[in-house]
Amino acid sequence: MVSVHLEAGQVVVQDAGVPERQPGFALIRLLAAGICNTDVELRRGYYGFYGRPGHEFVGIVVEANSPELLGKRVVGEINLACGICSWCLRGFERHCPTRTVLGIVRHPGAFAEFLTLPENNLHLVPDAVTTASAVFTEPLAAACEILDQVAIPHGSAVAVLGDGKLGLLVSQVLQTSGLRVHQFGRHAEKLRIAERRGVTTEVASDHLPETEYDWVVDATGSAAGLQAAVRMTRPRGTVILKSTVHGSVPLDTAPVIVNEIMLVGSRCGRMEPALAMLQAGSVDVESMIAASYALDQAPAAFAEAERSGVLKVLLFPPPERAST
Amino acid sequence: MVSVHLEAGQVVVQDAGVPERQPGFALIRLLAAGICNTDVELRRGYYGFYGRPGHEFVGIVVEANSPELLGKRVVGEINLACGICSWCLRGFERHCPTRTVLGIVRHPGAFAEFLTLPENNLHLVPDAVTTASAVFTEPLAAACEILDQVAIPHGSAVAVLGDGKLGLLVSQVLQTSGLRVHQFGRHAEKLRIAERRGVTTEVASDHLPETEYDWVVDATGSAAGLQAAVRMTRPRGTVILKSTVHGSVPLDTAPVIVNEIMLVGSRCGRMEPALAMLQAGSVDVESMIAASYALDQAPAAFAEAERSGVLKVLLFPPPERAST
Numbered sequence: 143m144v145s146v147h148l149e150a151g152q153v154v155v156q157d158a159g160v161p162e163r164q165p166g167f168a169l170i171r172l173l174a175a176g177i178c179n180t181d182v183e184l185r186r187g188y189y190g191f192y193g194r195p196g197h198e199f200v201g202i203v204v205e206a207n208s209p210e211l212l213g214k215r216v217v218g219e220i221n222l223a224c225g226i227c228s229w230c231l232r233g234f235e236r237h238c239p240t241r242t243v244l245g246i247v248r249h250p251g252a253f254a255e256f257l258t259l260p261e262n263n264l265h266l267v268p269d270a271v272t273t274a275s276a277v278f279t280e281p282l283a284a285a286c287e288i289l290d291q292v293a294i295p296h297g298s299a300v301a302v303l304g305d306g307k308l309g310l311l312v313s314q315v316l317q318t319s320g321l322r323v324h325q326f327g328r329h330a331e332k333l334r335i336a337e338r339r340g341v342t343t344e345v346a347s348d349h350l351p352e353t354e355y356d357w358v359v360d361a362t363g364s365a366a367g368l369q370a371a372v373r374m375t376r377p378r379g380t381v382i383l384k385s386t387v388h389g390s391v392p393l394d395t396a397p398v399i400v401n402e403i404m405l406v407g408s409r410c411g412r413m414e415p416a417l418a419m420l421q422a423g424s425v426d427v428e429s430m431i432a433a434s435y436a437l438d439q440a441p442a443a444f445a446e447a448e449r450s451g452v453l454k455v456l457l458f459p460p461p462e463r464a465s466t
Numbered sequence: 467m468v469s470v471h472l473e474a475g476q477v478v479v480q481d482a483g484v485p486e487r488q489p490g491f492a493l494i495r496l497l498a499a500g501i502c503n504t505d506v507e508l509r510r511g512y513y514g515f516y517g518r519p520g521h522e523f524v525g526i527v528v529e530a531n532s533p534e535l536l537g538k539r540v541v542g543e544i545n546l547a548c549g550i551c552s553w554c555l556r557g558f559e560r561h562c563p564t565r566t567v568l569g570i571v572r573h574p575g576a577f578a579e580f581l582t583l584p585e586n587n588l589h590l591v592p593d594a595v596t597t598a599s600a601v602f603t604e605p606l607a608a609a610c611e612i613l614d615q616v617a618i619p620h621g622s623a624v625a626v627l628g629d630g631k632l633g634l635l636v637s638q639v640l641q642t643s644g645l646r647v648h649q650f651g652r653h654a655e656k657l658r659i660a661e662r663r664g665v666t667t668e669v670a671s672d673h674l675p676e677t678e679y680d681w682v683v684d685a686t687g688s689a690a691g692l693q694a695a696v697r698m699t700r701p702r703g704t705v706i707l708k709s710t711v712h713g714s715v716p717l718d719t720a721p722v723i724v725n726e727i728m729l730v731g732s733r734c735g736r737m738e739p740a741l742a743m744l745q746a747g748s749v750d751v752e753s754m755i756a757a758s759y760a761l762d763q764a765p766a767a768f769a770e771a772e773r774s775g776v777l778k779v780l781l782f783p784p785p786e787r788a789s790t
Contacts, residue, residue, distance in 0.1 A: 229701070234701065234702065237701035237702060237725065237726070239677070239701075291726065353563070368719070377553070377558065377561035377563075378558065378561060383719060383722060383723050384723075385723075386719055386720050386723050386724075387719050388720075389718070390716035390717060390718050391716070391717050391718075391719050392714035392715070392716055392717075393714060393715050393716075393717040394713070394714050394715075395692070395707055395710055395711050395715050395731070396710050396712075397731075398707060398729070398731035399707050399708075399709075399710050399731040399732065399733055400710075400731070400733055401561065401731065402561070402615065402730070402731045402732060402733055403731050404728060404729070404730050404731070405722070405728070405729040405730075406726070406728050406729075407719070407721075407722035407723040407724070407725065407726045407727050407728070408723065408726060409723055409724055409726055
């Protein structure tokens with residue numbers, strides 16, 4: 143099968159064997175996958191990653207113990223948890239200390255014709271949701287995670303910094319959840335996607351409001367973005383850190399302490415609310431698709447995804463097999 | 467009257483006029499004051515401060531509109547708020563955007579024989595509380611502030627990093643509030659103060675536990691302390707930033723985001739719970755007094771307070787007047 147590997151900064155297309163299904167796991171045939179900023183960071187070698195990336199996917203279950211999964215279109219929770227530790231028992235499988243992570247930590251990713259995941263990790267994709275849209279389930283769940291972490295009163299004004307993939311999902315999720323979102327970005331054409339869903343948008347480079355929001359989401363992925371987010375936040379307000387900045391960020395703790403600001407790190411989320419939003423059509427993800435490539439064109443796909451300002455790049459299996 | 471000024475890095479003793487009482491304000495004769503790390507930072511010129519510092523004090527009200535204050539021993543809330551803005555109306559006077567701050571921002575401080583504060587800012591000191599202990603009301607209120615900001619379940623294990631003045635108050639406040647505190651510091655003799663009040667203490671330099679606490683308070687005042695605090699925190703845990711580090715701190719956002727850690731800046735607190743703790747004798751503050759100086763010895767007092775490892779240095783008015 144076609145399989146994409148990262149090694150020493152290179153994207154390499156290989157011919158690999160179909161993975162063997164372990165007990166409790168499903169064998170999944172890929173329908174579509176998405177390239178995330180994390181994949182780009184793995185390619186750049188930030189985490190010493192070596193192997194097959196890919197954690198945003200939709201597939202068809204071809205082998206499984208549970209008959210209700212067989213032949214069904216699924217997406218999957220990317221954290222493979224032990225299921226028995228105190229974290230797992232409290233429902234925090236995503237923080238299981240011995241977890242592996244699909245395409246990120248010691249579990250081969252989804253950029254291949256076939257992948258495996260525990261059956262418990264899988265969610266059926268509602269018929270109303272297209273395969274291309276369902277690829278966004280994982281990042282959309284990450285956007286929804288904010289609502290599981292902090293209780294933002296209905297109708298509150300929320301600032302979202304950044305108009306990349308995650309920023310656009312975050313702004314739409316918060317807007318459709320009854321908040322008044324003001325999104326600041328650098329690209330009018332990208333902001334328009336959120337604008338069409340009711341988000342107030344503003345092309346702003348360095349001129350950002352100060353001490354104005356009780357709730358600010360930093361989805362810029364830049365050190366300057368985090369600093370700006372803190373400056374925009376009112377006393378006793380909350381900044382949600384929705385994107386990793388590689389390396390250390392210089393943080394001025396004085397305004398954080400004087401204004402008693404809360405900074406909340408935010409990562410993966412539950413897929414149920416994300417699938418519900420896709421089914422209801424309450425977020426526009428298809429407008430975020432910038433390009434589609436076949437798996438064996440992965441080097442070109444990564445190059446495209448790494449171009450500044452490009453939104454979601456999708457990967458599809460070779461056409462002759464996708465039509466099976 | 468004797469008045470202490472900071473100018474261009476120097477501590478200067480001056481002879482100044484007794485301040486004029488404005489409407490709504492009380493004129494207070496100083497009984498005792500304490501030198502805080504913030505005063506040391508003001509002396510070092512970090513904030514371009516110029517004038518009279520001092521915000522930890524106990525005094526006697528000598529002039530006031532309210533007869534129930536006259537002749538009484540008081541401590542005072544240091545933030546002078548407008549009283550009419552949305553922050554004040556919500557009970558967040560300490561975040562009033564137009565506030566001045568006793569001895570810090572545009573209101574002359576307590577390092578003088580007389581000072582003024584709004585009568586609304588004053589709290590009577592219970593008879594059972596000695597004047598020397600009552601000097602700790604303000605920093606103790608800052609320690610209590612943590613309990614107003616985050617809901618730590620009774621019996622939880624909490625790590626406190628740092629054994630300076632604030633660290634020792636924080637550890638005692640949390641321990642006496644039903645939490646199991648483990649305090650890490652560098653000075654066995656200072657840690658003993660908290661240990662006698664039931665706090666588990668550990669002299670630890672660089673060997674600190676990792677991913678072990680749901681609640682960590684950083685009271686080190688150092689960049690390394692904040693980094694260590696984040697590393698000690700378990701997924702979904704909370705780090706309370708209880709001391710400012712001057713300038714920018716390099717913060718690695720990756721563990722904050724991956725482990726979804728919450729960082730909470732924490733500053734001044736309400737004086738009521740602090741006075742109640744002093745009255746109940748549930749925290750030992752007198753053991754933290756390192757030295758006492760007369761106001762006109764302020765340069766020596768500051769030098770002593772700035773020596774590494776020295777706890778609280780107190781200032782007293784000239785003896786002939788204090789006995790009035």
